[in-house]
Amino acid sequence: MRVLIVEDEPIIALEIEAIVLERLPNAEVRVVMSVAEALLEADQVLGLAFLDIDVTDGKTYPLALKLCLNKVPFAFVSGARSDEAPQELAGARFIPKPFCAQDIRDIISSLGEAPECDASDEEAT
Template identity: 50%
Template sequence: MAAVRVLIVEDDPFIAMDIEMAVAEQLGEAAELIVVESVAQARRAAAGQLSCALLDIDVVDGKTFEVADTLRKTGIPFAFVSGSAPQEVPKPLRQARFLRKPFSTREVVAFVMAAIGGIVPESIA
């Protein structure tokens, strides 16, 4: 299993690809990027070991708030990457980082690097 595992929940394939490419470019092959498009898939992925997560709010089968709450309770850093308004986020989840679409891939990468403690896999050190 990769030392760094990043969950990306995004139902727009082009946005998902942008996020995935930006993170992969920074972390290299030593990182495992798990890209899913639904709450059901995200729920399954969140049950495993993760380093951090990037969550769109509105995806194929609903909102990702339940997944975010699970991540929060288990101490896994996450950020919302969404076109929704930050006020739509339930109060217990409002402490999470919120990257508003359209986002900068630099913002996404900066969040991931901060979330993993700036760990740089040996393959790109």
């Protein structure tokens, strides 16, 4: 399984990666720091993604919409406010920073669940 982590703080990215690999030891984890890099990774088959909202080149909302359209489970892991997300992403999973490892584990455990967002009428870029 390929797991995408979009996080511009290296320590946090490493922590999320360690939790993912603890639960999914055979996962191929890709860590990127920008929306541009993440959108390229999203063209690959993904099993799961963890997204910070504010990264080096902007907000990850366009990526989240793309993941919704592709039915890839994801969660925002961010210090940003969840209520600032676009309406289409209002139901997306959100883990506030600072987070605990169990929050990440819970998302991994819910892999079979479809993303909770309404991106069907939106154009993801």
